Every structure is written in structure tokens, then in C-alpha cells.
Amino acid sequence: MFDHVTIRATDRAASEEFYDTVLGTLGRAKTHSDEHFAEWDDFSLLQDPVAITRNVHIGFSAPSREHVDEFWRLGTEVGYPSDGEPGPRPQYRDDYYGAFLLDPDGNSVEAVHDDTLRRGGNVDHVWLRVADVEASRRFYEVAGFATRTDTPERVSFRGAEGGTFSVVAGGRRTENLHMAFPARDDLEVDAFHQALVAAGYRDNGAPGERRVYHPGYYAAFVLDPDGNNIERVNHNRPA
Numbered sequence: 001m002f003d004h005v006t007i008r009a010t011d012r013a014a015s016e017e018f019y020d021t022v023l024g025t026l027g028r029a030k031t032h033s034d035e036h037f038a039e040w041d042d043f044s045l046l047q048d049p050v051a052i053t054r055n056v057h058i059g060f061s062a063p064s065r066e067h068v069d070e071f072w073r074l075g076t077e078v079g080y081p082s083d084g085e086p087g088p089r090p091q092y093r094d095d096y097y098g099a100f101l102l103d104p105d106g107n108s109v110e111a112v113h114d115d116t117l118r119r120g121g122n123v124d125h126v127w128l129r130v131a132d133v134e135a136s137r138r139f140y141e142v143a144g145f146a147t148r149t150d151t152p153e154r155v156s157f158r159g160a161e162g163g164t165f166s167v168v169a170g171g172r173r174t175e176n177l178h179m180a181f182p183a184r185d186d187l188e189v190d191a192f193h194q195a196l197v198a199a200g201y202r203d204n205g206a207p208g209e210r211r212v213y214h215p216g217y218y219a220a221f222v223l224d225p226d227g228n229n230i231e232r233v234n235h236n237r238p239a
Contacts, residue, residue, distance in 0.1 A: 003157025006178040012047035057127035071111035072099035118162035136167035180231035192232040193220035
């Protein structure tokens with residue numbers, strides 16, 4: 001489902017240390033770090049003391065329940081606040097086992113293990129708290145996502161290869177999150193942007209090549225109803 005998910009941190013060094021520590025317990029090594037951002041495959045962070053990512057929940061897939069336990073044990077041992085001890089969460093699935101910590105900006109970060117985990121990526125799921133669930137549902141449906149769960153309090157969207165994101169009512173809304181989703185070709189990027197802009201949503205970058213990322217990186221960006229930056233990208237890399 002996700003090409004990448006990016007957060008903006010108040011203090012990059014503090015956030016990078018947090019994610020190095022807790023993702024390391026899941027066997028998720030950092031794949032890139034330079035003056036601009038740090039990256040763990042499909043998850044990245046950069047520093048922005050003004051437009052900070054707030055009130056998002058990100059779940060990372062864990063290879064086993066023991067990895068979930070170690071994620072929470074080491075995280076709390078070095079001083080990160082718990083947001084939920086390791087244990088079953090049958091309200092999600094019978095075999096769902098998770099643990100939760102808070103990152104330096106107060107975002108909820110989870111290690112989760114169950115039989116439906118996303119394959120081939122670190123980020124298993126993202127929850128965004130939104131001002132209006134129905135307005136967010138309409139945006140993401142226009143963007144091309146099919147609903148998996150649809151209630152007045154929560155709408156979920158699932159990718160063909162696993163992974164989910166949800167828009168959820170209640171609490172302080174998620175701010176300054178970036179989610180990018182893969183496209184099969186450049187035409188799919190164009191269609192994503194055209195459909196959303198025609199429906200009245202805010203353009204945040206017209207379709208085109210962004211060579212600053214790499215040659216062939218073809219993407220478009222639109223802001224969702226809560227101002228989060230949503231991207232569709234085709235990398236145009238050889239198969």
C-alpha cells in the first residue's frame with residue numbers, strides 16, 4: 001500500500017535516535033541518512049520545527065510476538081513513554097498482538113504481529129485523526145482507494161498487498177503527515193491529481209518528474225481535508 005510515510009520532527013536527532021532504537025528491535029535497519037532526512041525503507045523523518053507532525057499513529061510490522069515485547073521493553077528501559085503494554089488486542093483481530101510507545105513529538109508508535117501483516121514493508125498501518133470522517137472518506141475514495149471498514153467513527157482503506165490506513169474521529173487531528181502511494185505508471189499519477197483537483201481539493205504539486213529524488217521519479221501531490229500531503233508516485237525504475 002505505502003510507497004513511503006514521512007513525518008516532520010521538532011528535533012531530528014532525538015527522533016532519529018528513538019526510531020533507530022525501537023525499529024532496531026524489529027530488525028528494521030536505517031537505509032539512508034543525509035543532511036535532509038533519515039529513512040528506514042518506507043518510513044522517513046526530517047526536521048521541521050514549525051510544521052511538526054502531530055497526533056498520528058503508525059504501526060510497524062514485527063516478525064514475532066517476542067519482537068513486540070522487546071520493542072516495548074527496550075523503549076521503556078531507555079526512557080520513552082509507554083502508550084500501551086505488550087499484549088493481545090482482540091478488538092482488532094483474534095491473533096493481534098501489539099505494544100505502543102510515544103515518540104519525542106508524542107506520536108503513537110506501535111509494533112504489531114498478526115497473520116495479516118503487510119509483506120515487503122516496514123509500515124503496516126497508519127491512523128489519522130481527522131476533523132470530519134465523512135469528508136476524509138470522500139477525499140480518499142476520489143483518490144482511488146476502496147473502503148475496507150466504513151463507520152461514522154472510522155473508515156479504513158486496504159492495499160492489494162496488505163497494509164492499511166484509517167481515518168478516525170475524536171481527539172486532536174493529525175497534522176503535517178506525508179503519505180505516498182505507488183502508481184503503476186505516469187498516467188495513474190496524472191489521473192490521481194486530475195480527479196482530486198477537479199473535485200475541489202488543494203493542489204500541492206502538479207504531476208511531473210522530481211529528479212531531486214532520482215531520475216524518473218514522477219509524482220503529484222494533493223492536500224487532504226486536514227492539510228496532510230498525499231502523493232502518488234511512479235518511480236520509473238527498470239523491472
